[in-house]
Amino acid sequence: MKLPLQGVMVLEFSQYLAGPYAGLRLSDLGARVIKIERPNTGDACRALATKNQWADGDSVLFHTINRGKESFTADLKQPEGVLAVRKLIARADIVTHNFRPGIMEKIGFDYESVKDIKPDIVYGEVSGYGHVGPWKHKPGQDLLAQSLSGLMWMSNNADAPPTPFGIAVADMLCGTHLAQGLLAALVRKKRQGQGGKVSVSLLESILDFQFEGLTAFLNSGDLPERSVKHNAHPYMAAPYGIYDTADGAIAISMGSLEQLCQAIGCAGLEQYYDKRAMFTHRDFIKAHLSLHFRVHPTAYWQKQLSDHGYWHAPVLDYNSLTHQDAFRVLNMVQKLDQGRPVSLYTTRCPIRFNRKARFNSQLAPVLGAHTHTLSEEFGL
């Protein structure tokens, strides 16, 4: 069976993470994604390495985000470069970019100009903070978007300073929203023949991510309050949280405090068994449980909690996770070993079709690797 996006052609002017992450998903789902890059340097992510890891001259991070794509180099300050890209646009279904507001206008590839070339184009743009207002020229960088968004009061304990999420969460979510918007626009194009412009921003995406907390705040005026210890979600009652054990840590999900105390043989919390007390006295309850969980190793608690049907999980690191049978059977790891004289391991697309995992084993392209073949194919 064909991949769902087979036959869809995407031109990606996007760089770094948010825009290319949308392109990665479209590629995983079967689209043909062509990166439009400037000569000599290309996507700046090529030179951005995690743990100083490189593969065939590009960063492993770049390969992670750009597997399965093609690369076309064009100097958009030269008329020949502009002409070639205009011809590619005439054949494309989707164009994406994440330049700062104004740049695409300057080089003549803003939505209106692109629509003149290809009337039913689906055009996706990523910004940091939208296209109006005092922040529109602020650098669209993940940590800055997190800081401005109010997200810092969600993780960590109440006495800790504001704590960021240790992953580029705004970039990742914004990329997923871009992919959603592009796909929805593609559905409309197939039904009604019209294209359109899809706009997402780091800030709007990270605000949507906080819809639970923001909705609570907008209707009550109360800021989120983290619990003193074992905070795992500022709006959840005890016992919800992570607890140290004698040899590791264990996650305790929501449930009946009475049932939990029976499962782990913990006395002294009887007066807090009702739902209201579980929230208002959560700090005391968590402190009490904390002393209790420390006494035995994780496996001991897993047995007790399983016997009583209380929801829990051990806290795993990458090492213990990747040695689990449950991880292995998911087939979440794939080897990229095509298209370049190196190979590396990475994760695969998290979406399955007809329950089959989708592997996309092509490494990211060498800068400009497809300029010649694309020129021939499209008569550029």
Next chain:
Amino acid sequence: MKLPLQGVMVLEFSQYLAGPYAGLRLSDLGARVIKIERPNTGDACRALATKNQWADGDSVLFHTINRGKESFTADLKQPEGVLAVRKLIARADIVTHNFRPGIMEKIGFDYESVKDIKPDIVYGEVSGYGHVGPWKHKPGQDLLAQSLSGLMWMSNNADAPPTPFGIAVADMLCGTHLAQGLLAALVRKKRQGQGGKVSVSLLESILDFQFEGLTAFLNSGDLPERSVKHNAHPYMAAPYGIYDTADGAIAISMGSLEQLCQAIGCAGLEQYYDKRAMFTHRDFIKAHLSLHFRVHPTAYWQKQLSDHGYWHAPVLDYNSLTHQDAFRVLNMVQKLDQGRPVSLYTTRCPIRFNRKARFNSQLAPVLGAHTHTLSEEFGL
């Protein structure tokens, strides 16, 4: 112009967060989303309140996730209920559920059965950990998925215990992946006439979210290491992080340490100005900067950093954020005031079409509110 998914009909058997979050986005983008709920109780999220906030008998959280949807109640243990739902399926484009593996088979609405009713149906299923292996019956709950996924070593400082993300990040990402998969399948349906089954799981989604760290680990064997203080991303060099100021906190993005030190007038770090030292000595550099930033208020540092073009942002909470002009011009807040005798504020869809914000002002439906009208409309 029509919304992109106008004319698309979705039946949502999903409950709680991950599945309904996909339905919310489809509804925001114009689809007609009908919740199939059991009589008397319905989606269990109706009774799950954040901050004990309620609106017209349902939790505000339920309204947040289910705005704009319809509700159809059916007892799927009774033949009449099954028959009515079969008739609805015959008219639907998409069906979603997040029951544990086996339940939909038991009630006769697994993919094969639904496909017999509607051959080109797009069928979406959410699980905790996939459909094979030792974890397939484990409860699919956000904190448990986070714990098993290795994510706990990303946020917070090196000396802190494993720290969860204080938001239901696995649920949210899994919902966005479900929406992506459903939309991609819909594109294929429009092009090739065939439906298909889309499967996502909390664990696969949260592993994809960590593709940077997991790829680094898979190729090096090294676990992520958080910096001792001011951790904001385990793979980033100093100065990347959040620093306390005299009256708040400030986010310092990546950039040249030399340029930063000049901007803030900080001496003593000259020997660490090269890129390699900025990573290997990040703990020392951050500790040094920390002492420096404490001396002046945030506004003072903002001025210095802006004058020197160094990327930074103040750390805002919901209160300070929502008073910013930059926030107000985004129009990210909407009032839900239609369909029920109450109103409340929430965020809106983060995706814009033709730069226009999309508002969806219908409150979540009363349980079964549309059973009668849907019965008439579809002759159930």
